[in-house]
Amino acid sequence: MIDTFRSxxxxxxxxxxxxxxxxxGLALAEKRAERHGISKDMLNNIAYYSIxxxxxxxxxxxxxxxxxxxxxxxxxxFSLNLDLFDPASALVTALIVGFVYGKRQKLPLWQTLDxxxxxxxxxAIGLSLTHLAAGTAFGSPTNIAxxxxxxxxxxxxxxxxxxxxxxxxFGLVWFQKSDSPxxxxxxxxxxxxxxxxxxxxxxxxxxxxxxxELRAAQIAAWIMLAIALFASESIRQRGQVH
Amino acid sequence: MQLIKRRxxxxxxxIVGFAWIFVSADKSGASTSGKIPAPQxxxxxxxxxxxxxxxxxxxxFDLRGQVVLVNLWATWxxxxxxxxxxxxxxxxxYKDQGLVVLAVNMTYQxxxxxxxxxxNEQGLTFPILLDxxxxxxxxxxxxxxxxxxxxxxxxxxxxVVIGGPMAEALLRTRIEEILK
Numbered sequence: 001m002i003d004t005f006r007s008x009x010x011x012x013x014x015x016x017x018x019x020x021x022x023x024x025g026l027a028l029a030e031k032r033a034e035r036h037g038i039s040k041d042m043l044n045n046i047a048y049y050s051i052x053x054x055x056x057x058x059x060x061x062x063x064x065x066x067x068x069x070x071x072x073x074x075x076x077x078f079s080l081n082l083d084l085f086d087p088a089s090a091l092v093t094a095l096i097v098g099f100v101y102g103k104r105q106k107l108p109l110w111q112t113l114d115x116x117x118x119x120x121x122x123x124a125i126g127l128s129l130t131h132l133a134a135g136t137a138f139g140s141p142t143n144i145a146x147x148x149x150x151x152x153x154x155x156x157x158x159x160x161x162x163x164x165x166x167x168x169x170f171g172l173v174w175f176q177k178s179d180s181p182x183x184x185x186x187x188x189x190x191x192x193x194x195x196x197x198x199x200x201x202x203x204x205x206x207x208x209x210x211x212x213e214l215r216a217a218q219i220a221a222w223i224m225l226a227i228a229l230f231a232s233e234s235i236r237q238r239g240q241v242h
Numbered sequence: 243m244q245l246i247k248r249r250x251x252x253x254x255x256x257i258v259g260f261a262w263i264f265v266s267a268d269k270s271g272a273s274t275s276g277k278i279p280a281p282q283x284x285x286x287x288x289x290x291x292x293x294x295x296x297x298x299x300x301x302x303f304d305l306r307g308q309v310v311l312v313n314l315w316a317t318w319x320x321x322x323x324x325x326x327x328x329x330x331x332x333x334x335x336y337k338d339q340g341l342v343v344l345a346v347n348m349t350y351q352x353x354x355x356x357x358x359x360x361x362n363e364q365g366l367t368f369p370i371l372l373d374x375x376x377x378x379x380x381x382x383x384x385x386x387x388x389x390x391x392x393x394x395x396x397x398x399x400x401x402v403v404i405g406g407p408m409a410e411a412l413l414r415t416r417i418e419e420i421l422k
Binding site for chain 1: 245248249252255256259260262263264265266267268269278279280281282284285385386401403404405406408409410411412414415416418
C-alpha cells in the first residue's frame with residue numbers, strides 16, 4: 001500500500017498533497033473562524049497573502065542569494081522549477097506578510113492564531129504525507145519488525161510516525177474545549193508539534209548534528225516546547241478568557 | 243492546586259525532553275547518509291558501468307574526484323529534450339573546472355534508432371550512455387523523467403532534481419555550489 005502511495009505521489013507529484021492539505025486546512029479553519037471572533041474573509045485574506053508571500057519571497061530571496069546565476073539568465077526567475085526556492089526565506093516572508101496584514105487590519109493576534117490552528121495542523125499532516133511520498137525525512141536503519149525498506153536499508157518508518165503524530169495533534173486541537181483562554185489552542189498545537197518532533201527526531205537517519213552528536217532539530221524543538229509551555233502558562237495566569 | 247499540578251507536569255516534560263536529547267544523541271552515526279549507496283541526497287551515488295553508442299565503457303566510480311551530473315533521459319520525453327541544450331551550455335562553461343556530465347538514455351524504454359539523430363541535432367558533446375537493460379534505472383529507483391543527480395567529488399549525491407526542464411540558473415547554482 002505504501003509502495004502504491006509512493007509511486008502515485010512520487011516527486012514532483014508529492015507537492016499535490018501539500019496543496020490539498022492547504023485547501024482542506026483552510027476550509028476547516030474557515031468553519032471554526034467565527035468561534036474565535038475572526039471573519040471568514042479575514043482568515044482567507046491573511047492565508048492567501050501569506051501563501052503569496054511564501055511563493056514570491058522564496059523565489060525572490062533565492063534569486064538574490066544567487067544573483068550572478070540569475071543575472072546570466074534573468075528569465076530563470078519565472079522558471080517553473082520548484083528547486084529554485086529557499087524554503088526558510090519563504091517562511092520568514094510569509095510570517096512577515098501575515099503579521100503586517102494582521103496589524104493593518106487590526107486583527108487580534110492570539111485569536112487569529114487560534115483561528116488558523118486547524119490550517120497549520122492540516123498542513124503538518126500534508127507535510128508528513130509529502131515526506132512519505134518522497135522518501136525524505138527518513139529513519140535510521142533498524143531491525144524492528146515494522147521497519148520500512150527505503151534507500152537500500154530497513155529503516156524506522158519515521159514518515160509514518162510523523163503522520164500519526166500529526167494526526168493525533170490535529171485530533172487534540174480540533175476537539176479541544178472551546179472555552180480555553182485565547183492563544184491556548186495555537187500554543188497547544190506548537191507544544192504538541194515540538195514535543196513530537198523532539199521525540200521522533202531520535203529515530204531519523206538524516207539529522208543535522210551540532211556539538212558533535214546532538215540533533216539540531218531536537219534542540220530547536222525543545223526550545224519551541226519551552227516557549228509554548230511558558231507562554232500558555234503566562235496566558236492562563238493572566239486569565240485571558242473569552 | 244491545578245496550577246501547581248500543571249507546572250509540575252510542564253517541568254517534568256521539559257526535563258525529560260532535555261534528557262532525551264542526550265539519550266538519543268547520534269553516538270553511533272545513525273545518520274547513515276554517505277555510507278549506503280542510494281539514489282537520495284546525502285547518500286553515496288549507486289555505481290554503474292554503461293556503454294556509449296560507440297561501445298566505450300564508462301564507470302561512475304572511476305570519476306571519483308570530479309563533480310558529476312548524471313541526467314536520466316529519453317528521446318520521447320519533451321522536458322528531457324528541452325533541457326539538453328542548457329545542460330550542454332553549462333557543461334561547456336564548467337568542464338574545465340572538473341564538471342562531468344553523463345546523460346544516461348533509458349534505452350530499454352526508448353527507440354535506439356532515435357538516440358544519435360537527436361544527439362547530433364542538439365550538438366551534444368558530453369558522454370551519452372545507454373541503459374539497455376534498465377539496471378541503472380532500477381538502481382536509481384527511477385520514477386519520473388528527466389531525473390538529475392548532482393554528485394560531489396566524494397561520490398555523495400548533493401542534490402536530486404526530479405522533473406524538468408531544469409532552468410539555467412538551477413544548473414548554474416547547483417554546479418557552482420558543488421565545485422566550490
